[in-house]
Amino acid sequence: MDDTQLAKIFKALGHPTRIKIVRYLREMDRCICGQIVEIFPYSQSTISQHLKLLKESGIVSGEVDGPKNCYCINKELLERIKEDVSGI
Amino acid sequence: MDDTQLAKIFKALGHPTRIKIVRYLREMDRCICGQIVEIFPYSQSTISQHLKLLKESGIVSGEVDGPKNCYCINKELLERIKEDVSGI
DNA sequence: ATAGCCCATCGGCAATAAACGATAGGTCAT
């Protein structure tokens, strides 16, 4: 992975809320946006924005699943990130 | 390490130039700001600013050494970061 | 003590990020 891509991922993780979201998603395996909104003191639009950033970095993927939107961790990428971090 | 601290570190690494600086410092063991300025297409003030961010995050430490300022990687923290990334 | 080197910091500017409320689009059940 090149440094630009890696930097993008780090940037995505460079916010406490987004780290917490990633932890939560890993724990829950998959969940909908509403569940995440409930556990944070931020508005739905703010959480949605954080999720968008995480999606753009590739760490999180989301699929529309009926009326709900299902988010989950991209575990392969997460593993790859861990490898790349070891290389720094 | 709490998520706020971890986020700060990720944020510091969330720029390609700063990742490259970290790699370079790890390779060189220690070096002065001027050396780093030479290898990047940015001004001295810009590089200095990047170094400041890296210092604030703790990844890099710098000591004044005569007329020059010597930067080096905080290897213990870097190792700790790698552990913490594994925990995400 | 003057001149030169190294670099941190200031001020400025443009771009991006973080948060919000409001809106609107999609899906399901009735």
Added chain:
DNA sequence: ATGACCTATCGTTTATTGCCGATGGGCTAT
């Protein structure tokens, strides 16, 4: 086809970032 639910996106505001040139302070050597 209406209403309820879920969430992405828009528009706005304020804060932060990224970059620069210029300034100035600390050392060293002359």
